[in-house]
Amino acid sequence: MMKKVLVLGAGQLARMMQLAGTPLNLDVKALDVSSNKVVHPITPEQIYGDLAAGIINADVITAEFEHVAHDILDECEQSGKLFPKSEAIKIGGDRRLEKALLESCNTANAKYYFVNSKEDFDKAINYLSLPIIFKTALEGYDGKGQWRLKVAADAEAIWQDMADFLNASTTVNQGIVAEQMVPFDREISLVGVRRINGDVAVYPLTENHHTNGILTVSVAAPINTKLQEQAGTVFKALSDKLNYVGVMAIEFFQVGDQLLVNEIAPRVHNSGHWTQQGADTCQFENHLRAICDLPLGSTALVRPTAMVNIIGEDTIPDEVLAIASVSVHWYNKGKRAGRKMGHINVSGEHELQLAQRLQNLADILCPKAFPDLNDFAKKYLDKQS
Ligand code: ATP
Ligand code: MG
Numbered sequence: 001m002m003k004k005v006l007v008l009g010a011g012q013l014a015r016m017m018q019l020a021g022t023p024l025n026l027d028v029k030a031l032d033v034s035s036n037k038v039v040h041p042i043t044p045e046q047i048y049g050d051l052a053a054g055i056i057n058a059d060v061i062t063a064e065f066e067h068v069a070h071d072i073l074d075e076c077e078q079s080g081k082l083f084p085k086s087e088a089i090k091i092g093g094d095r096r097l098e099k100a101l102l103e104s105c106n107t108a109n110a111k112y113y114f115v116n117s118k119e120d121f122d123k124a125i126n127y128l129s130l131p132i133i134f135k136t137a138l139e140g141y142d143g144k145g146q147w148r149l150k151v152a153a154d155a156e157a158i159w160q161d162m163a164d165f166l167n168a169s170t171t172v173n174q175g176i177v178a179e180q181m182v183p184f185d186r187e188i189s190l191v192g193v194r195r196i197n198g199d200v201a202v203y204p205l206t207e208n209h210h211t212n213g214i215l216t217v218s219v220a221a222p223i224n225t226k227l228q229e230q231a232g233t234v235f236k237a238l239s240d241k242l243n244y245v246g247v248m249a250i251e252f253f254q255v256g257d258q259l260l261v262n263e264i265a266p267r268v269h270n271s272g273h274w275t276q277q278g279a280d281t282c283q284f285e286n287h288l289r290a291i292c293d294l295p296l297g298s299t300a301l302v303r304p305t306a307m308v309n310i311i312g313e314d315t316i317p318d319e320v321l322a323i324a325s326v327s328v329h330w331y332n333k334g335k336r337a338g339r340k341m342g343h344i345n346v347s348g349e350h351e352l353q354l355a356q357r358l359q360n361l362a363d364i365l366c367p368k369a370f371p372d373l374n375d376f377a378k379k380y381l382d383k384q385s
Contacts (some may be wrong), residue, residue, distance in 0.1 A: 002027050003292050006054050006081075007041065008072060009033060009064035012331035012340065013268050013284075014041040016276075017064070020284035026292065029054065033068060042332075055079045060291050062246060066092035066266055067139055083196075083245040083291040084266055091242070092266035095137045095177045102261055105237045109261045110253070115176040121159050124178035125149070131181040134162060138174050142338070143213020148181070182260055184253035189218075190231040191272035193247045193286040193296055194239040201286070201299045202232050203279055206271045208251070211372045214311060214338065218271045219380070220278050221304040221351050230259050238264065247272070247287035270309070270340070277327050277345040278305025303347045304354040308361065310342040313369045320344065323360050355381040 002025045007014040010030035018028040018041040030041040031054055038047045038054035048054045051072060061081045066089050073086040091097040102109045113124035130152065136145035147158050166174060192202035205228055209217040231252060239248055249269030251262040272283035281297025289296055310316060314335040320326060330342040346361055348354030362377040
């Protein structure tokens, strides 16, 4: 029988859930939280006039982002249909709650201090050592709402800027988390999934590259099994603690052979888009399977795969599609600078082939729109050959 899923949020993640759910006979609709209308995730024509109708007509409700208004989450929770639970979504949307969760599970993370006043700010600088990164506790994404303090002489100016930001903010309960800057070797993430009965499956670790605070490239390839185990243990601990249902992503800083948690995302994640072509079952399907209480699909790596985000552009050369094992995924969004508009997945039978294809891709794409890609591809290719 067809199960009906309502996704809170009508962006690309809801769209890709819809695309993955259709073959399983899952009917995925999306709540556009700005208009409060339930829409088709692809077209996006209106289906119901408000959330209440969307809830009544859904079997299962989930979210594509963690910054959903709490009254919406509470209304969905009361129906008994919301997976994961609102607690997990709220924790993912508040860096203070996230830190508390990590502490409660004894999970290694960057040293931090909560800041609500100038006094706290001075204490944070004393307690941590420079450089320090300050992040808004709520509503941060794609590196927005962050300040980096590198030299003591800049402290006053940064505090002024942060104070102005907080004063102008209309967000209730906004605050700042000061965090020790971690001299990481690289950033990696783990996407995993947990079913209601506690079954857990995790994908291979993904290596992530950011440009100007936005994820630009993710690569999934066979990785050091010790790191994979370490990350898997963290996933199990956190997802068990939350009694989590669905896909969850954990972002890590790797320092030597240690992993520090940066943040968690209680949803399908950009660093898991490669699974559409590189894994046995993609993250979107596995999220739907978990929330609909179906057996989880295999998360095994089928072949090394990289994902390249298309940011702020609504066209790319058609020749991209002539490269072997390339798939293009557009989100049908209006063009805006810095906006995630789509992504490109590219795979190879082995890492050298993947690196060569990534280099072919970098040669075709406009360097202005993909500023670091050529450099990344060159280094990756050097490492393989
Ligand atoms: P996104 O939405 O892309 O996940 P975000 O806005 O939620 O990002 P973070 O992931 O916390 O914010 O930070 C964005 C990036 O800033 C990180 O991927 C990392 O490159 C850098 N960064 C954040 N915190 C630290 C830290 N403590 N030490 C070093 N770098 C950091
Ligand atoms: Mg992040």
